[in-house]
Amino acid sequence: MAAHPRLSLNQATVRTASLAEAIDAAVGAGYEALGTWREPVQAVGLDTAESMIEASGLRVSTHCRGGFFTVPEGPERRASIADNIVAIEETARLAAAGAPGSKPVLVLVVGGLPDGSRDIVDARARVADALAELAPHAASAGVTLAIEPLHPMYATDRAVVSTLGQALDLAAPFDPSVVGVTVDTFHVFWDPQVLEQIARAGREGRIATYQVCDFATPLPADVLLGRRYMGEGVIDFASLTQAVEATGYDGDVEVEIFNQDVWSAPYDEVARRTAETFSSAVAPHLAG
């Protein structure tokens, strides 16, 4: 069985799987690529993770995730910056261990409002500061930091970056090889400006990764877990995927689903169903 050659299984889709189990699920379902997460990589250690990735023959499409650097200056901020520097190193090494075509891309979820704060403008300024501090580290490691705008329902608790346009504005001071953006259908499909901002992201060379999953209402009690397999919701994958492809993006397409039912299912079943729904709902709109 072969999955689509551009499909990547983001590890968050099999969240409880170890790195070995995620690799097995991906390889078993015929994937060529995997998006790694920090926790399962750190659980085995980076050296071991490198060996496992190399032995798997999989490409690494992204490493998830850095960020969470909206707190003001102080020990907590220093710890976050230091941890992001570690994440940059992980990203570079995992991509080097992956099959040809692996991308040293670190996805950034920037963080919400600091505890007790109502100052979203200031939190956004702290994101810009963190990018300026991390960019030299990313550049020297050959890693692209991929700012991920999250759906505005997460603006205060997970990511004060809420639109693709805002992410591109934050990326603008930096070389596109160092700071790019993550385009995730779940987070951006509602945006009246999404198609023009995808085109802009392409013109500016900033699309570091394209992620897909679906959105449906009613949302579950924990809105973080409201993501669905492609085709099970209301997102128009045709227009969004065609817009991304029209920019010339030809990299892997990751499926990242936060959903308790998906997390509770056997990993091989999840990998297979992910590949099937990708083939039916997304693949027809890929340029090649």
Added chain:
Amino acid sequence: MAAHPRLSLNQATVRTASLAEAIDAAVGAGYEALGTWREPVQAVGLDTAESMIEASGLRVSTHCRGGFFTVPEGPERRASIADNIVAIEETARLAAAGAPGSKPVLVLVVGGLPDGSRDIVDARARVADALAELAPHAASAGVTLAIEPLHPMYATDRAVVSTLGQALDLAAPFDPSVVGVTVDTFHVFWDPQVLEQIARAGREGRIATYQVCDFATPLPADVLLGRRYMGEGVIDFASLTQAVEATGYDGDVEVEIFNQDVWSAPYDEVARRTAETFSSAVAPHLAG
């Protein structure tokens, strides 16, 4: 006891109250203004509602709500347009019955995706069509249609208009006295462009009403009911209110809270607590 002179109790905050009960709660807590809802008005009939409003001495700040016209042409759409024309008439008559300073403003929640549709671009086009059809009716009745952008978490099931900028673009073809916008803190606070779009709304003469309530996480199981009293969440009422005031807006400020706990509390207590939290969190930022 006197509430702030610019404070208006939107009837949705006392959702289970009859019109008589809502008027009593508002008058009893010293309010000068009320934002009416269609269902409780229709429950007593428009003639009676007019008399009650006139006898109350309250201003009518808005009438809520029209809209829900994203469906394609056909009987359902015709029924929606006809119902909106009725709502325009209600708005004109209630405002005329209210105390001096009443505003004939009909708030519009435009509707989500039609059943089975994934075409948000088309749904948005249907909104533009509906505005063009309703504008002459509003103009001849002296009513302002106030497009309300809703938080993007409602983009597919309640309102495909998600940002103030998008609402202003939709309003642009029409005279500002006929089509304006609703600025509701809960729906727009997260928007990186909110301050510049409020300024634009002011320049373009489009701010038909300003509504306030707070946002906090975690959201409740029904995300529609996630609104809070001002000061109980993370919204910065200072910057938003000052931005609205800086445009010269000097009308009523409505409090509209969808929250099961608020709806379950006695109406007089809700009116009082609304006035108190308005005084502490919003009033200090009003120009006058």
